[in-house]
Amino acid sequence: MKLFAMVVVLAVLFTGATLVSCGGSTEFKLGGVGPVTGEAATFGVSTKQGIEMAVAEWNAKGGVLGKQIKLYFADDKGDPAEGATVYTKLIQQDKVSAIVGTVMSKVTLAGAPIAQSSKVPMISPTSTNEKVTQVGDFIYRACFIDPFQGTVGAMFAFNDLKAKKAACIFDVGNDYTKGLSEAFKAKWEALGGQLVGYEAHATGTTDFKAQLTKIIQQKPDVLYVSDYYNDVALIAKQARELGYKGPLVGGDGWDSPELVKIGGAAVENGFFTNHYSPADIRPIVQDFVKKFKDKYNAEPDALAALAYDATYIMLNAVKTAGKADGSAIRDALAKTDLGVVSGQVKFDANRNPIKSAVIIEIKGGKQVYKTTVNP
């Protein structure tokens, strides 16, 4: 009797499984990955919301390739080992045609080789580590990498602030701030600007006066400060004390309420680059913010916006490819030219997006949307 029951159960399971795989032809399977639990849980939740919202919108418009999109979302728990497991599961078991994920670079780096060897195209919404897309030609990302902010900062200073002479100050012991300043310098000189100072400082120091004195004596029109908000506040104060009155420009390391608390009036006339701002006045952004608020009752952060964008970029590539084939989707991704919430996106040869960044101004102690810069 027991044996009979088992046979029945197995038979039912088998039929069920066959039915599901038959169902595959009527739906497009999209994988999603994010750390919904664990140390980066808020990142994961935002990411999942962004992906789900984009999928729901596409399905409401009739899906992709004439099929409804079925989302298989997996939790990587912010752990590289778990990440490798869920990528394998999505590809081997759920047989997804493409993946949107994941958030943290260290986890993406664990999952990307699996997607690459299975020829499943994937796009990470927010992994900024340069190595991520170097894994292979099936791996893309929706966010710009850190040094790109230096490039955008230089363009903003040159075109919008009309500066002619610039100077940089950065932390010699930190790749993020060094990378931003290097990119700023390269772009600035390419634009034909004059670089009158390029000074480093030691990590953890509080006295920047020697470097700032040297810089300010060259009378720069703009000072590029690629540090994190803590150092930016002190650098701004000391620069103002030494008589510098011009604008300060920096990267998303400035993005903290502490900047104004410590820096006070000194950080006014300061501008920094960021991926996205909910205060961006472009209609596509305002529309997204409104829809997201209606659905989740919260203001979308940059993670939600980038996950939403990454999903749009991927589904758009599937549509262009015309079939659920990995290599065809990959080729379509490479030709992407799509306007999304975080800007107009194209990809360079390293599969990093060339896209616009928003400039946020510190005005009256508040962060105010200033403009969007297209590279």
Place this chain on the structure above:
Amino acid sequence: MGSIINAQQIVNGLQLGSIYALIALGYTMVYGIVRLINFAHGDFYMLGAYAAYGAFFVFNSFMPISGPLAFIVLVIAMGGGGAIALLANRFAYKPLRYKPKLSSLVTAIGVSMFLEYFFSALPVIGPSPRGFPEIIPKQMYTFLGAEISNYVVIDIAVAAILMISLTFLIQRTALGRAMRAVSQDKDAAKLMGIDVERIISWTFLIGGAFAGAAGLLAGMTYPRIQPYMGILPGLKAFIAAVLGGIGNVPGAVLGAYIMGLAETFANAYNSLLGEGIAFVILILVLLVRPTGILGEKVADKI
């Protein structure tokens, strides 16, 4: 060279040197009396900054920003630095006074780490940096082509007044005489009826108070305070004390100003090598004069 050595850079260096000098004095006094390198000294400086921060908000709630308020904050910063130094001496160093020197040295490192982690764990202080208030409204002057704020003047003046008072105390008072006696020979001083432990306590109190004053000045000048803020200045002030000749009071001041100016010029000359150059100068000086610029010849050094 105009962009490296000029009035502004000299002012920058003197300002930094004044803060180092106040810290270096505490290192050198304690070393002179008990032959202990008190690595927790940088943390007394941190504590002074936090005491000043707290005192400012308490007193500013019923007092306007004014000279007397700034003076009260200074006294509390010095009191805070002095009190923690006394406590550290009483509970950590005194029990080990006649034990091997290495034990005291390791204990000093322990006290330093304890203070840093204890204060970052305290909910009222916490690990994140805080902005330091403007205790005195900032004003700017232009002098010989240099932009000078009243803070520069205050830093240098407070340091000078405290250093002159200390010299007077050491040279002209009974307490100073006793300090000099203990530093020369503890046992002989004891035979002469000097309460050695009391003199040691006084030394810690004064050294800690100076560090506390430096903490306030640093907080005003570089308005960001955090529990680990004492590590780097503490280390540099220690080096300044060694450069000037550890155990020697004028030497510590000289060493601190050399350190402040060297660091400023080095950073202005090449900020990528930056402070590395300052340390090369230190090594060169010590190669020529191993006991420091004004140091006495003593055999037992740690």
